[in-house]
Amino acid sequence: MKPFAIILALVLLIGGISLHVSGLGALLWYSWSLSGKALPEQALNLARYQVDIEALEVAGIDDDLSALTYNAERNTLWSVLNGEPLIVELSLEGQLLRQVRVEGVSDMEGLTHVGGNRYVLAEERSQRLLIVEIPDDAEQISVEHAGSLSIGLDGDGNKGFEGLSWDHVGQRLLVVKERDPLRVLAVTGFVDSPQGGSMEVQISELKAPNSPRLFMTDLSSVSLHEPSGHLLLLSDESRVLVEYDVEGEPLSLLLLRRGRHGLSSTVPQAEGVAIDTERRIYLVSEPNLFYRFVPR
Template sequence: MKRFLIVLVLAVVAALVYFRINELDVLLWQSWKLNRQPLPERALDLGRYRVDIEAVPIPELEDDLSALTYNHESGTLFGVLNGRPWLVEISLEGELLRQVIVHGVDDMEGLAHISGNRFVLAEEREHRLIIVDLPPDATEINVEGMRSLTIGLDQDGNVGFEGLTWDHIKGELLVVKERDPLRLLTVQGFVDALESGSVSITEIKRSDSDQLFMADLSALSLDEDSGHLLLLSDESHMAVEYDRDRQAVSVLGLWWGMSGLSATVPQAEGIAIDAQKRIYIVSEPNLFYRFVRED
């Protein structure tokens, strides 16, 4: 009996250590806690989402696919490669439609579609945002001389800006910083301003907020209908839905066995949501996922 108890204690300790190392304790705890709370009106309710395209490789992309944004006008997805300076267009089934060489940038990580042919790119190490016009038939663009904004915040190497999304109702960019510390910022007056216009930068949440319980932030996307925000964490293997008050309301688990997944999403680096509320995630180096809500 004593030996059995020792083995049992060791097994429990090993399980707890495993959960802690893999951030599973945070994921399971937050999922349980949020599932007990009433959902706000028009919530996405990420706990009801299941994967319907899982880990499909985009064979033409051998480099690290990062960032993702949905273009409501073209009905396609756009992403960037943070190794090669490429901007790519992808179908909603994960097929590569176009590759565009981008000159004048280094270490692209974030991408947000604004409207028409206009996008904003983010360079991680330089903390620089660049407004880009991308013609529908372009195969190369040069961003040198295009309007840009450098934000001198926590310039400490390769833990800079990881994701962007555009709020067309408020006319502001939302930007996440990966970690050390985690930050969620809004940038107003940059995209639509005249050259002489002022820019306002506001921090919504940082790492000491109990609503940012992830180990890192790798991407974000805004649901335009509800105004709810999705924050993606690679290290914590989760996407979290935030309401208009930026309070966490639901969680999408990206660990094997959760959300219909047969294997853990290895390195989630981009997230987007389309007009039908389907959620797309890309994982380095070139894996494509789609999640749909089961009603």
């Protein structure tokens, strides 16, 4: 056994820390245990990623940058501001391209591209999901007539829905709840329901809230890498991005701390993650910071 592993095992034993309890001990254990793990060919292998755009301040945005999704049809990124109700379009280099004001929402935290001009928004406190159309020339949209779904889980408050990702293959919406408890949900029958028709929505839990595989202290975003079927879960508090295989097993970690993956400073508050067709990974952090990681 490696000396580090022996020391870490003693620390965990003496401190009485269980892998079923989220915390730094569990994160360190997984970081060590996954470091020598043989990965499937299709794995992203986050350990090999290095930052090539770090903490770029997005000009034109002062605060509240949250959520991230990749639109492959436009080859751009989209995000939301959870203070002022704006959806913003960004270049792959972090330049602000466009702002769209959204009427009728509050506390937007999640966003995912479905196809064409269709997106799904998530409101954190109300746990409401909204299907919106953003025309190419739109400067403002309203959700008054948008398809919506409210999911009441664990009471309301500021620990609700934080991230969304649309699974084109499985035709399901992936939703993460921040904490108390952590949840990873799959919602089917909502996005593809007929306009104005009845919805046969099914909601399933991809991971039990007390699963030792969810070793982070919170969840702030989710992104599905469709070619592999692997899931990326982002944690702001634990400062880590985790890759999971189709069976829900953790495969690799990207630690968002100073000195890791070429970072000169720790990512302060990671709120959104997306991945493009070239396997480049993008993060946004409050207040207005943009990051890009590339495989080496």
